[in-house]
Amino acid sequence: MKTTQKRLNTVALLCLMLCVSAAANAASKFDGSTNLLCAAFDLTACVDGVTCAKGEARTFDMPEFLTVNFKKKSIHADYDGDKTADSPFKNFELTDNQLIIQGVENDHGWTMAISKKSGRMSVSAVGEEVSFTMFGACKAL
Amino acid sequence: MLNIKLNFKIMMLVALGAIAFSVTVPAQADGAGAFLGGIAVARIGRSIRDSNDAQQQQADAASQQAYYAQQQAEAAQQQADAGPQTAEQKIAQLDKLAAGGYISPEEYKSRKKAILDNM
Numbered sequence: 001m002k003t004t005q006k007r008l009n010t011v012a013l014l015c016l017m018l019c020v021s022a023a024a025n026a027a028s029k030f031d032g033s034t035n036l037l038c039a040a041f042d043l044t045a046c047v048d049g050v051t052c053a054k055g056e057a058r059t060f061d062m063p064e065f066l067t068v069n070f071k072k073k074s075i076h077a078d079y080d081g082d083k084t085a086d087s088p089f090k091n092f093e094l095t096d097n098q099l100i101i102q103g104v105e106n107d108h109g110w111t112m113a114i115s116k117k118s119g120r121m122s123v124s125a126v127g128e129e130v131s132f133t134m135f136g137a138c139k140a141l
Numbered sequence: 142m143l144n145i146k147l148n149f150k151i152m153m154l155v156a157l158g159a160i161a162f163s164v165t166v167p168a169q170a171d172g173a174g175a176f177l178g179g180i181a182v183a184r185i186g187r188s189i190r191d192s193n194d195a196q197q198q199q200a201d202a203a204s205q206q207a208y209y210a211q212q213q214a215e216a217a218q219q220q221a222d223a224g225p226q227t228a229e230q231k232i233a234q235l236d237k238l239a240a241g242g243y244i245s246p247e248e249y250k251s252r253k254k255a256i257l258d259n260m
Contacts, residue, residue, distance in 0.1 A: 043185070045185045045186075045189060046189075047185075047186050047189045047190060047193075051189055051190075051193050052189075053188075053189045053192060059188070060184060060185045060188045060189075061184045061187075061188055062181060062184055062185065063176075063180075063181075066176070075176060075177065076176070077176050077180075079180065085174055085175060085176035085179055085180050085181075086174075086175070086176055087175060087176040087177040087178065087179075103177070103178075104178070105175045105176075105177060105178030105179065106175050106178035106179055106182075107178070108177065108178035108182055110177040110178060123177065125177045125178060125181065125182060127178065127182055129182075129186060130182040130183075130185055130186040130189075132181070132182070132185050
């Protein structure tokens with residue numbers, strides 16, 4: 001009887017350890033420790049300050065997937081089969097709920113915010129002629 | 142002799158380095174460049190401008206069609222006011238519409254034929 005109780009306690013402890021480990025792992029997914037694969041869903045954009053449009057990212061001929069490489073400090077996209085594009089960033093910041101990445105490129109400033117909890121992503125880029133906000137979701141690679 | 146061996150080793154090292162570099166560094170395509178401030182803004186801007194141009198063309202076409210309809214209505218009213226037109230008057234009016242680009246050459250031909258057939 002005592003042996004069975006001991007075994008049950010051991011199994012319970014093991015389960016608890018696994019759960020804690022899984023939770024810790026899940027919590028650390030979107031904190032810059034792991035590279036991310038993100039999918040772009042919807043996009044809203046304005047051109048010349050007057051003409052605006054919204055729709056799925058693909059209707060704007062945008063790459064639908066992008067990767068965030070924290071080691072290289074770069075956001076990378078493959079498009080048109082064989083072409084690549086990168087947006088480098090200097091640093092990223094963790095707030096209470098978000099992972100914030102910012103960069104400057106070709107007279108445009110951009111910010112990517114990823115929910116630490118859910119991985120939901122929003123990216124905005126602003127410039128003189130074109131500004132856009134794109135929404136999507138990320139998963140750890 | 143020692144010098145030749147050393148040079149050969151250096152050459153081998155350079156060749157191995159070149160091979161390793163070509164294997165580890167992926168070849169970037171011609172279009173490689175900036176993403177969020179580059180191709181993203183370029184494609185979005187082009188997409189919206191193209192869509193805007195298409196809408197403008199549609200609006201222009203609709204406006205031209207409305208103008209043509211109005212011209213036709215006015216012509217019909219004038220005809221009603223002035224009584225029945227002769228075939229010559231009808232063809233002269235048709236000529237004016239064709240010259241103004243309000244009707245296509247095919248439409249001009251078919252209407253002219255209809256006028257002449259009714260003589």
